[in-house]
Amino acid sequence: MTEQRGPAAPAPDDFLAVDAALTGEEQAIRDTVRDFAARELLPNVADWFEAGTIPDPRALAKAFGGLGVFGMHLTGYGCAGTSATAYGVACRELEAVDSGLRSFVSVQGSLAMAAIHKYGSEEQKASWLPRLAAGEAIGCFGLTEPDSGSDPGSMRTRARRSGSDWVLDGTKMWITNGSVADVAVVWAATDDGIRGFLVPASTPGFTATTIHRKLSLRASITSELVLDGVRLPEDARLPAAAGLGAPLSCLNEARFGIVWGAAGAARACYLAALDYAGTRVQFGRPIAGFQLTQRKLADMVVDVNHANLTAARIGRLKDAGQCHHTQVSFGKLANVAAAQRVAAAARSIHGANGITLEYPVLRHMLNLETVATYEGTEEVHALSIGQAVTGLPAFR
Structure with a gap:
């Protein structure tokens, strides 16, 4: 009689197997960006953060250009023309290292390049987009x-x-x-x-x-x-840009990257806390074995996976041309708040070590304070959602 085996146990880093729904190309992009980030960015980012700068931004721009992440969701002019979801996955893997590095890519691709791509003349596109895509210009x-x-x-x-x-x-x-x-x-x-x-x-x-x-x-x-x-x-002048809707549409592109990026920051903090809790011994055993620590980790797992599910759903809506800007507001509001909760819990699990740059959690916590307010504050996104469901504007 053949023994019946149940489903495999959930993976700690992707508890709901969200990435299983990615296409083969999207998974390959995830792996490529993740490997690049681990090799080229993660060993340096704490020093860059402490120094308060990126020592050689032009070299970094060329590295990102070689990786193909600048304007990767745009078509033509040296851009890769990937799915929106693939771009989101790349943002997630970059922000798992640091929000500032994801911002470097977001501003280049989803703000500067997207504005030229959508609103520029053919001469402007041909002049700037190939160089920006390659990282030869910033x-x-x-x-x-x-x-x-x-x-x-x-x-x-x-x-x-x-x-x-x-x-x-x-x-x-x-x-x-x-x-x-x-x-x-x-x-x-x-x-x-x-x-x-x-x-x-x-x-x-x-x-x-x-x-x-x-x-x-x-x-x-x-x-x-x-x-x-x-x-x-x-x-x-960008000939096709008329009115405030033009820059706001570019901001919506950048916010989409933040929806995914915040999920990456949350995952990085959770995995750091999981690893630390498994090796930090108090009262004769790892602190991961204590109920209060496990409750914190369980809440983090829920937040991280909710954030990934939200990003994945909004990505598919965007790929189908059905994503409303208020749904991106939903994603930014929800995912940044989730990432902040995870970062705070991870900081508490790390104890005194949590305030050092030897561990990533406080760096992510501080970065998320900016992520919570740029590209629209949480209050603005809440009001955007409120208007969407009530039909009543409350901004003025």
């Missing part, structure tokens, strides 16, 4: 201002006509990669509404200054952009 996205974050429509940066040219004046704040960028996608108010412009970093009147003394996203370069009488020809 781009940034100038929307946020010192007094204009959650309400980008109140921006003060202005673009005015001067003959056949445009002249831009204003300040942009909290711009990832700004001081190392070769080109900035800058959004400005005009007499005809919000418009986007491609500003080469060498343009007179354009300056970018690195912001220091950050306590979050330290393995990342964050900058202030100042535009003082920046004169641009008409062909620097």
Whole structure:
């Protein structure tokens, strides 16, 4: 009589086997990015975080370009043309190392490149996208201002006509990669509404200054952009971008990456806590054997797998062309909150060791403080969901 065997025990790192639903190509991309991250990023990221910078951003950009993750979900112009889910998986694996490194890729691909790809002229696309995809050039996205974050429509940066040219004046704040960028996608108010412009970093009147003394996203370069009488020809304007909807659509692309990235940060904290609890001995046995620790780990397993399920579902909706922007808001709100809970629990399991850079948990905790507020605060995403289900706007 043949012995009947039950299902295999769940894998601790993918308890609900969420990744089993990935296609073969998506799994291959996952493995490639995960291997690259473990080999090239993880051994260095604690030092970069402590130093508060990325020592050689151009070398990192070329490495990411060689990996094929810049604009990988876009088609043509040297971009890989993968599924949205594959891009999300890559973001997850990068943020499992550090949120700042995922932001490097997100800003390049989902903000700067996506804006050019969607709203640029053929000449702009041909000029910039292949170089950005290869990591031979770095781009940034100038929307946020010192007094204009959650309400980008109140921006003060202005673009005015001067003959056949445009002249831009204003300040942009909290711009990832700004001081190392070769080109900035800058959004400005005009007499005809919000418009986007491609500003080469060498343009007179354009300056970018690195912001220091950050306590979050330290393995990342964050900058202030100042535009003082920046004169641009008409062909620097993104011709298909009209109104605030254009930059907001780019932000939605970046938020999609955050939905997946937060799941990666959560997984990294949980796995660090699981490993630590299994080796840390107190009262004669590993702390993983105590009920209170196991309850924390069980809650972490639920949060990590809920986050992965949410990301996977939104990825498939996006691949089918059926993803509404409020569903991305749902994902960012839910997954960042889940990641914060997991990081806090992991920090407690690590005890005093949890505050050091020898372990990843506090670094992730600090990064998630930024992830919770950029690309839309949790309050804004909650109100977005509230409007979607009630039909009543509560922003004003």
